[in-house]
Amino acid sequence: MKMTFGRPKGLTDILQRYCPGCGHGIVHRIIGELFIEMNIREKAVGIAPVGCSVFADEYFNCDMIQVPHGRATAVATGIKRARPDLFVFSYQGDGDLAAIGTAETIHSAARNENFTVIFINNAIYGMTGGQLAPTTLPGMRSTTSVKGRDIVKQGYPLKICELLNALDGPYYLERCAIDTPKNIIKTKKAIKTAFQYQLENRGFSLIEILSMCPTGWGVTPVPAKKWIGEVMSKYYLLGEFRNRMKETK
Amino acid sequence: MVEKVLMYGNHALVEGVIYAGCRLFAGYPITPQNEIPEYMSIRMNEIGGVFLQTESELAAINMLFGAASVGTRAMTSSSSPGISLMQEGLSYIAGADVPVLVTNIVRGGPGLGNIAPAQSDYYQATKGGGHGDYFTITLAPESAQELFEFPRLAFELAEKYRNPAVILADGLLGQMMEPVAFNYEPIDPKTLPEQDWWLTGCKGRERRVIRSYDLRPGKLEDWNWRRYEKYQKILKEEQRFEAIDCNDADIIIVAYGTSARVSRAAVRIAREKGIKAGLLRPITVWPFPNNILFELSKRVEHFLVVEMSCGQMIDDVRLAIECRSKVYLLGRPGGGIPTAQEIFEKIRVTLGGGK
Numbered sequence A: 001m002k003m004t005f006g007r008p009k010g011l012t013d014i015l016q017r018y019c020p021g022c023g024h025g026i027v028h029r030i031i032g033e034l035f036i037e038m039n040i041r042e043k044a045v046g047i048a049p050v051g052c053s054v055f056a057d058e059y060f061n062c063d064m065i066q067v068p069h070g071r072a073t074a075v076a077t078g079i080k081r082a083r084p085d086l087f088v089f090s091y092q093g094d095g096d097l098a099a100i101g102t103a104e105t106i107h108s109a110a111r112n113e114n115f116t117v118i119f120i121n122n123a124i125y126g127m128t129g130g131q132l133a134p135t136t137l138p139g140m141r142s143t144t145s146v147k148g149r150d151i152v153k154q155g156y157p158l159k160i161c162e163l164l165n166a167l168d169g170p171y172y173l174e175r176c177a178i179d180t181p182k183n184i185i186k187t188k189k190a191i192k193t194a195f196q197y198q199l200e201n202r203g204f205s206l207i208e209i210l211s212m213c214p215t216g217w218g219v220t221p222v223p224a225k226k227w228i229g230e231v232m233s234k235y236y237l238l239g240e241f242r243n244r245m246k247e248t249k
Numbered sequence B: 001m002v003e004k005v006l007m008y009g010n011h012a013l014v015e016g017v018i019y020a021g022c023r024l025f026a027g028y029p030i031t032p033q034n035e036i037p038e039y040m041s042i043r044m045n046e047i048g049g050v051f052l053q054t055e056s057e058l059a060a061i062n063m064l065f066g067a068a069s070v071g072t073r074a075m076t077s078s079s080s081p082g083i084s085l086m087q088e089g090l091s092y093i094a095g096a097d098v099p100v101l102v103t104n105i106v107r108g109g110p111g112l113g114n115i116a117p118a119q120s121d122y123y124q125a126t127k128g129g130g131h132g133d134y135f136t137i138t139l140a141p142e143s144a145q146e147l148f149e150f151p152r153l154a155f156e157l158a159e160k161y162r163n164p165a166v167i168l169a170d171g172l173l174g175q176m177m178e179p180v181a182f183n184y185e186p187i188d189p190k191t192l193p194e195q196d197w198w199l200t201g202c203k204g205r206e207r208r209v210i211r212s213y214d215l216r217p218g219k220l221e222d223w224n225w226r227r228y229e230k231y232q233k234i235l236k237e238e239q240r241f242e243a244i245d246c247n248d249a250d251i252i253i254v255a256y257g258t259s260a261r262v263s264r265a266a267v268r269i270a271r272e273k274g275i276k277a278g279l280l281r282p283i284t285v286w287p288f289p290n291n292i293l294f295e296l297s298k299r300v301e302h303f304l305v306v307e308m309s310c311g312q313m314i315d316d317v318r319l320a321i322e323c324r325s326k327v328y329l330l331g332r333p334g335g336g337i338p339t340a341q342e343i344f345e346k347i348r349v350t351l352g353g354g355k
Helices: A024-037 A052-059 A072-082 A094-100 A102-110 A160-164 A181-199 A221-235 A244-248 B009-019 B035-047 B057-069 B080-085 B087-095 B122-126 B144-161 B171-175 B219-237 B257-272 B290-297 B313-320 B340-350
Strands: A044-048 A063-066 A087-093 A116-121 A172-177 A205-210 A239-243 B004-008 B024-027 B050-053 B074-078 B101-106 B137-139 B165-170 B177-181 B241-244 B251-254 B277-282 B284-286 B302-307 B326-331
Touching: A024 A052, A024 A087, A024 A116, A024 A181, A044 A052, A044 A072, A052 A063, A052 A087, A063 B057, A072 A087, A072 A094, A072 A102, A072 A116, A072 B024, A072 B050, A072 B057, A087 A094, A087 A181, A094 A102, A094 A116, A102 A160, A102 B057, A116 A181, A160 A172, A160 A205, A160 A239, A172 A181, A172 A221, A181 A205, A205 A221, A239 A244, B004 B009, B009 B035, B009 B101, B009 B144, B009 B165, B009 B171, B009 B177, B024 B035, B024 B057, B035 B050, B035 B074, B050 B057, B057 B074, B057 B080, B057 B087, B057 B101, B074 B080, B080 B087, B080 B101, B101 B144, B101 B171, B122 B165, B122 B284, B122 B313, B137 B144, B144 B165, B144 B171, B144 B177, B144 B219, B165 B171, B165 B257, B171 B257, B251 B257, B251 B340, B257 B277, B257 B302, B257 B340, B277 B290, B290 B313, B302 B313, B302 B340, B313 B326, B326 B340
Parallel strands: A044 A063, A044 A087, A087 A116, A116 A205, A172 A205, B024 B050, B024 B074, B074 B101, B101 B165, B137 B165, B251 B277, B251 B302, B302 B326
Antiparallel strands: A172 A239, B004 B177, B137 B284, B241 B277
């Protein structure tokens, strides 16, 4: 029998332990496919964060390092500066990248470090059980904002692409979503562009991906996808924020 | 005969780091160690290494984690408050069994404290420092020459045991100018053999993973016990010390770093006055030189611990000699530095020679 569809060789055979309807599996697959399509798996070093995707170090079929909460881009800086010939990417959630690791994120972008950041924004802390994230929307419920995020008491969310776009440093910033097949294809195109820019030594790329967390949001997978399209992407606008390649053309 | 060059301790340390084949430095400015990153930025640029002035000590220690994981000798330097910030990273690095070098130019604490020389980070440097069961191999230089030589030793021990190493010094040693002999050929990092855990891209081999976690039941306990065995081996094989006039001594001073330098003079004064004093100087404060102290305690009745703190190393001395002899403290916390005369007086009073 001819195999027509399977797991890409860029991912390991290990069963992924993400929840049903979680977006991590989709983004993992995109990266795993690009590893092979772009022939980068064998020179890649990936950085797994703290959060649900801590287990990414088991799932990506390349050399991996699991690092302290929020420090992924600092570790990536050390790796890439020491070995510029390696392909380096970090894979981080919103708590990791936009709360405890905000300083590392901003300064890596400001230095225009030549690696790729994959930023999963699902507006919630999944691993610890659904607490308020730096990206939780105003009015959105979490286990530490049971009546909804109160902007008076808990402030406003961080819009990372907009924030980083205020800096001169970063080379490429784009916000995508994985709620529909069309958006998944767009996300893959954005990640591929970011990977290509690293191969061309152009500098810092960050792809923010609006992603489903049905468990953390307390809904089933289908309404979770709908919510991204109807609510989340109205607050976090999709699109390309920065592409210095286009600026120079 | 190797030519000697007069230089600052801090600069000697930088040269020692470069000679040792270190090619990545990451750090955040903090007094009293700023000469290290300043001089390092020039030297790394000259030799084609990497110098990174970071946004924080958190970033710096994690840059070392990354660089060391791909097989680069990497170091940072800081002073007490900055070293506290690095403890999270050091715990992860120790938990992932990765060798890096951290230099702590200790200053007065706690809190912001002051910028004077101190030895009050001893507990932090010798009992792990961060969370979890681990230790750092910790070397305590007392001269510019040792500041030049110890980076190489620290990297070699760190790599041999796959564990972070710390050089524990203070601002006095860094600011002092002394002759330094560059007594070995610089190490070309390209000649260091590739290790089977380096992340180099998985071409032609199985992929590798560096991590400090294991959630499978019982596995982390096993891993900790394996690391404990490594620590037992280090404790057995790597105790380093210098013994000065200990053979016939009636009283032995135990002191490291700056305190040891001052204590040398106190021993000289005591000997001139006919008091048989000696000095046992730990070079490794972890592993602590337990064996020699235990041997000495079979014969020596008095041990005087001199340290620039309220008394931290004194605990290790008591444990080493199993409380068989009397142990006294001359402590100077908060940036105080003992004088030779002060130490001599303490010796005299201790041995019943005074008021």
